Amino acid sequence: MSQFWLAKSEASVYSIEDLKRDKKTLWEGVRNYQARNFLRDEWKVGDKVLFYHSNSNPTGIAGLATVLRVGIPDPLQFDRRSDYFEPRATKDAPIWFAPEIKFERAFAEILTLDQIKKMPKLKGMQVLKRGNRLSVQPVAPDEFKEILRLV
DNA sequence: GCCAACGTTGGC
DNA sequence: GCCAACGTTGGC
Numbered sequence: 001m002s003q004f005w006l007a008k009s010e011a012s013v014y015s016i017e018d019l020k021r022d023k024k025t026l027w028e029g030v031r032n033y034q035a036r037n038f039l040r041d042e043w044k045v046g047d048k049v050l051f052y053h054s055n056s057n058p059t060g061i062a063g064l065a066t067v068l069r070v071g072i073p074d075p076l077q078f079d080r081r082s083d084y085f086e087p088r089a090t091k092d093a094p095i096w097f098a099p100e101i102k103f104e105r106a107f108a109e110i111l112t113l114d115q116i117k118k119m120p121k122l123k124g125m126q127v128l129k130r131g132n133r134l135s136v137q138p139v140a141p142d143e144f145k146e147i148l149r150l151v
Numbered sequence: 152g153c154c155a156a157c158g159t160t161g162g163c
Numbered sequence: 164g165c166c167a168a169c170g171t172t173g174g175c
Contacts, residue, residue, distance in 0.1 A: 008173090032158075032172095055173055113174080131156040133172045 002046045004139040005038070006127055007065075007101075011056035016063035016106045019051065028074045028098035029084050035136040040097040042138070043067050049101055050139060050147065052127065053110065060112035061147060064104040074098035107151040121146040 007027060009015065019025055030036055047067040053059055073094030076084035089095040116122050126137040139147075 010173090034158095059174070131172095133157070135172085 002048055003044065004048050004141060004144040006050040006052050006137045006139050008052045008054045008135040011053035015053060016051045019065060019103045020106055024068055024100055024102040026072065026098040026100050028076050030135060031084060031096065032135060035134055036096055038136045039099055043070050043099045045070060048144065058110055058112040060110040062110045063106040065101040066104050067099055068102045069100040072098050072100060111147060111151050
C-alpha cells in the first residue's frame with residue numbers, strides 16, 4: 001500500500017516542468033531533520049508525491065511524482081563547493097538522504113493554495129497550518145484522492 | 152521587501 | 164540544559 005506525500009520546491013529553483021524534462025531526479029538539498037527522517041525512514045518505492053511550488057505565483061500543487069529509489073545519500077553533502085556541503089558527513093555515515101523520484105504528471109492547472117483552503121476535505125492538510133515550513137509532509141489518503149479529483 | 156514562525160547555534 | 168541571537172522559510 002503506497003503512501004502519500006507533499007514535497008515543496010521553489011518553482012524558480014526546480015519546478016514540475018523541470019522534472020517533466022528530466023523524467024526523474026534526486027530530491028536533494030533537504031536540510032531539516034524532521035523532513036530528513038521522512039525521506040530516509042518513511043518514503044517507500046511506489047509512494048506518491050505531490051509536487052508543491054512554494055514562493056511562486058501562484059503557489060500550490062503543480063503535479064505528481066512517484067518514488068523510484070530510496071536509501072540514497074544526498075551527494076551534495078560530500079561536495080565542498082555546494083551550499084549543501086555537510087562537513088560532519090562521511091560516506092559510511094551520511095547525514096542527509098535524497099530519494100529518487102520520477103515524473104508522473106503535471107496538472108493542467110496548479111491547484112492553488114487558495115483553492116486548497118476552500119475545500120472542506122482538505123482543511124486538515126499540514127500545508128495550511130500557520131507557520132508550517134516543513135518541506136516534506138505526509139498527506140492522508142482521503143486528501144490525496146480529493147486532490148486528484150480536483151485536477 | 153516584510154515579517155511571523157520556528158529551527159539551529161553557541162555561550163554559559 | 165537553557166535560552167538569546169541569528170538564520171531560514173515562505174506567504175503575502
